[in-house]
Amino acid sequence: MSRPSLSQTKAETKRAFLIEQATLCLSQKGYAHVSLRDIAKESGVSLGILHYYFASKEDLLLAVISRYKEGFIAELEREVVEAPLERWMDSLYSVLHRSLTRDRDQHRLWYDLQVQAMYVPAFYEQVSEIRARLHSLIAQMLERLSDAKHSSLTVGKEAATALLYSLIDGLFLQSMLSEASDSKDVISHFEQTFPLVIQSLFLPKGDSHSSIR
Known part of the structure; x- marks a missing residue:
């Protein structure tokens, strides 16, 4: 089984970070009161980057x-x-x-x-x-x-x-x-x-x- 490439590892790390930030945001405010833009802002990334990893809220x-x-x-x-x-x-x-x-x-x-x-x-x-x-x-x-x-x-x-x-x-x-x-x-x-x-x-x-x- 081949080892994941450096780019794959970085992508997985980034995705895990975004999930962690989204968890904090969603669990504090609730699903209905949080937008992807809010999560992107809290994560310190652009909305486009967030959409790259997740298609929707x-x-x-x-x-x-x-x-x-x-x-x-x-x-x-x-x-x-x-x-x-x-x-x-x-x-x-x-x-x-x-x-x-x-x-x-x-x-x-x-x-x-x-x-x-x-x-x-x-x-x-x-x-x-x-x-x-x-x-x-x-x-x-x-x-x-x-x-x-x-x-x-x-x-x-x-x-x-x-x-x-x-x-x-x-x-x-x-x-x-x-x-x-x-x-x-x-x-x-x-x-x-x-x-x-x-x-x-x-x-x-x-x-x-x-x-x-």
């Missing part, structure tokens, strides 16, 4: 969200789904806490994209793909827990996955809507609720009843 937003969610999904895979089961729940809390603090603005932009997805087909495709990947991670975690507990789910796997996704997604949405909320309080409330939901999804050990499908 929609194209740029997709790149911004893709970069952030790739990192978020990678964290979930590495620290929760693929990590030892002994502390998986604590690891999940840690990932969620970072997203509500360090990456709060970027995650708020994710909700902005989901709203736009109701009107822009290109956004709908990306939102659906990301949500499907998150659902897949939850389903993998449920399978690991089921094997470890030697227990069946009380509902079908798809229903259990949708329930947990809705719970976690609701946590983020409520936090985004309440700027005054303390992330520690949000996570603390989640820590009280989440284990109860997980417990309700699995049959007690020794229960011979089949799960509800």
